[in-house]
Amino acid sequence: MSGQRVDAKVVMLGKEYVGKTSLVERYVHNRFLVGPYQNTIGAAFVAKVIPVGGRTVTLGIWDTAGSERYEAMSRIYYRGAKGAIVCYDLTDSSSFQRAKFWVNELQNFEENCRIYLCGTKSDLLDEDRRKRGIDFHDAQDYADEIKAELFETSSKTGQNVDELFKKVAEDYVQFTAFQEMTEDKGVDLSQKTTPTYFYSCCHH
Amino acid sequence: MAADVHKKGGDVPNGSLVPKDGRHAERSESPTPGLAQGTEPGAGQEGAMFVHAQSYEDLTSTENPDATVQIPGGREDAQSDQTKIEEISKDFSKLSTQLTGIALDLEEEMRQSKEDKQDLSPKASRRDSVLSGKEDEGVSMDAWHMHQKHVFVLSEAGKPVYSRYGSEEALSSTMGVMMALVSFVEVQKNAIRSIHADGYKVVFVRRSPLVLVAVARTRQSEQEIAQELLYIYYQILSLLTLTQLNRIFQQKQNYDLRRLLAGSERITDNLLDLMARDPSFLMGAARCLPMASGVRDIVSTCLQQAKAKSLVFAILLAKNQLVSLVRKKDQFLHHIDLHLLFNLISSSSSFREGEAWTPICLPKFNSSGFFSAHISYLEQDTDLCLLLISTDREDFFTVSDCKRKFQDRLKKRGVYQALLEALHTPFYSVSQVGIPFLRHFIYKSKSSGLFTSPEIEAPYITEKEKERLLGLYQYLHSRAHNSSRPLMNIYYTGSHENLLAWVTNAFELYVCFSPLGTKAAAVSAVHKLMRWIRKEEDRLFILTPQTY
Numbered sequence: 001m002s003g004q005r006v007d008a009k010v011v012m013l014g015k016e017y018v019g020k021t022s023l024v025e026r027y028v029h030n031r032f033l034v035g036p037y038q039n040t041i042g043a044a045f046v047a048k049v050i051p052v053g054g055r056t057v058t059l060g061i062w063d064t065a066g067s068e069r070y071e072a073m074s075r076i077y078y079r080g081a082k083g084a085i086v087c088y089d090l091t092d093s094s095s096f097q098r099a100k101f102w103v104n105e106l107q108n109f110e111e112n113c114r115i116y117l118c119g120t121k122s123d124l125l126d127e128d129r130r131k132r133g134i135d136f137h138d139a140q141d142y143a144d145e146i147k148a149e150l151f152e153t154s155s156k157t158g159q160n161v162d163e164l165f166k167k168v169a170e171d172y173v174q175f176t177a178f179q180e181m182t183e184d185k186g187v188d189l190s191q192k193t194t195p196t197y198f199y200s201c202c203h204h
Numbered sequence: 205m206a207a208d209v210h211k212k213g214g215d216v217p218n219g220s221l222v223p224k225d226g227r228h229a230e231r232s233e234s235p236t237p238g239l240a241q242g243t244e245p246g247a248g249q250e251g252a253m254f255v256h257a258q259s260y261e262d263l264t265s266t267e268n269p270d271a272t273v274q275i276p277g278g279r280e281d282a283q284s285d286q287t288k289i290e291e292i293s294k295d296f297s298k299l300s301t302q303l304t305g306i307a308l309d310l311e312e313e314m315r316q317s318k319e320d321k322q323d324l325s326p327k328a329s330r331r332d333s334v335l336s337g338k339e340d341e342g343v344s345m346d347a348w349h350m351h352q353k354h355v356f357v358l359s360e361a362g363k364p365v366y367s368r369y370g371s372e373e374a375l376s377s378t379m380g381v382m383m384a385l386v387s388f389v390e391v392q393k394n395a396i397r398s399i400h401a402d403g404y405k406v407v408f409v410r411r412s413p414l415v416l417v418a419v420a421r422t423r424q425s426e427q428e429i430a431q432e433l434l435y436i437y438y439q440i441l442s443l444l445t446l447t448q449l450n451r452i453f454q455q456k457q458n459y460d461l462r463r464l465l466a467g468s469e470r471i472t473d474n475l476l477d478l479m480a481r482d483p484s485f486l487m488g489a490a491r492c493l494p495m496a497s498g499v500r501d502i503v504s505t506c507l508q509q510a511k512a513k514s515l516v517f518a519i520l521l522a523k524n525q526l527v528s529l530v531r532k533k534d535q536f537l538h539h540i541d542l543h544l545l546f547n548l549i550s551s552s553s554s555f556r557e558g559e560a561w562t563p564i565c566l567p568k569f570n571s572s573g574f575f576s577a578h579i580s581y582l583e584q585d586t587d588l589c590l591l592l593i594s595t596d597r598e599d600f601f602t603v604s605d606c607k608r609k610f611q612d613r614l615k616k617r618g619v620y621q622a623l624l625e626a627l628h629t630p631f632y633s634v635s636q637v638g639i640p641f642l643r644h645f646i647y648k649s650k651s652s653g654l655f656t657s658p659e660i661e662a663p664y665i666t667e668k669e670k671e672r673l674l675g676l677y678q679y680l681h682s683r684a685h686n687s688s689r690p691l692m693n694i695y696y697t698g699s700h701e702n703l704l705a706w707v708t709n710a711f712e713l714y715v716c717f718s719p720l721g722t723k724a725a726a727v728s729a730v731h732k733l734m735r736w737i738r739k740e741e742d743r744l745f746i747l748t749p750q751t752y
Contacts, residue, residue: 016466016467021554021557025557028558029557038470038552038553038554039466039467039470040554040560041548041552041554041555041560041562041579042560042561042562042563042564042577043560043561043562044554044555044557044558044559044560044561045558045559045560045561045600045604046557046558046559063558065467065562067464067466067467067468068463068464068466069443069444069464069465069466069467069468070562070563073563073574073597076597076598
């Protein structure tokens, strides 16, 4: 698992209890665990191979803890990330404010990282429209403003989850292809990371 | 000290067997001469893995600085008021069983002896006993009152940080009272340690900037409860570091620490649950998964070979039992740090998915900084969990690679299956020892910091019975390690079982027999048991620990 080559680092960010781990669970293992809430401790890493247009891309997904306690070390998790999935709970407007915090953080420190805004728990809205805490158009406007893609997902039903990660992988492929065309030299993927990062994981 | 023992020995009421036997031991009628440390069964052949630690070392070592703060004087008061205190304590204790009676008297003795030594004015503690009546105000639910032990953590500003039961908000006034008690005594340059009233012990541990309070009606001694509170304190440090904790409260005295600890309540709850049923905490030692020494040695070698520059400790464990531990040369782990790691892993099932990489502080190793811990299960459906502690938070992929190398080596050398088989029998039956009337025992090798213990079998089937047995061990342990009058040999006769404790420089042994056995039989059984442990030691302990 860990010995695999990782093409693109993807980081999950967002307030605690918005469902980042459930989203990864659904995508990687295609399951939804019902049970008492367990907060993530530190961060969890998992790699997933995804086919994109005739080739495969390995996403190295960092599922970070939303707790404030870990905020200070969040940089090590998003540094060098190609994509960041910034999650908020569709029924909790405070989580959207927190998402904006993460977007600012990324814009300041990781400008090459593509941002994907993800409203989670959309199944709760299917039950009761009035539960929506953030207007879709407001979220869309914000996404446009920061040049991000917007997704509304449900890890419980699986709605839009595969689409989200597929988009992340496709953008990565497109982006690197574009770079290869426009630059004489090959892309140095480890440009933004410490060299040991990629050296060690590609080396076996 | 010796004079103290005699004086106190005479005072002990209710002619129980325990103190008599204590004096018995002083005439050194121990069954066999104690072994020298390092040669006892279970002692590592190439040095230990852990820091050498004594029971209640944190309590005894950190109490001294407190003592310097306290004003001298009141010593004569202490002498004259001693009898009054005893009377008061008797009034308070509505005791049903003889055992709790003894335990409480012991409490009283310990408290007094501490007061004697440290000039803690008994007037203050008596006043506190009176004040304690007010504590129950404001809490109405019956269920809440029924719990055996409450644990509260608050900041020095009196803000709630953690409560074992009930919401912190609802308890903020109770916590305010607790802080008031602490400050009230501190104003007089004194320190409140405990209140004993109505069968309850209220124990205070002050570790600036936090105050920890337990309200218990268990049989535990004050020292044991204080030790548990310290574990909670260290648990909080392991999440934040002492440096960060101090900085936060220096900047803002009335900071609500729950913000930073959000989501960690489960870990703390789990720690308290674990302490109530796992003797590791009482023993201050780790239990090893029993397995053939050949297999364990190969596993340790594989683990040692999968090294990286930044790795300090590599620990393989299964269900809170140690399989193997490799450490950097000259770096020793403290058993408290190991217990906190065990607790972290057992409190969350989320480590089964993927690989976790988390900052963690090992407070006894270094309370000012974070290590990075790589936590993963070898396979999703086994209980084998690998813990790799690195100094470099950027080193995830290198450390992750160590795990892969370790797994590859295990399979290549053909021990993985043997390892899985050892997991099927995590405990051995006491019947293997072949001693009639023997029900259970705990044996700790002091030099290796490891202990062994068979499965708890009938009649201790229910959780309640298991906890009762642990409670008896706790009682014996507290008598053996009583700071004013330690005992080497204890023989305890109860209506449900007889217990024997034997503590030497090299080992500690606590044995539980059926109530039908005799003392003479128990003493000779201990010899047989020691021989059996010696014979099995390479299976029950890690005798050849590895280093990087």
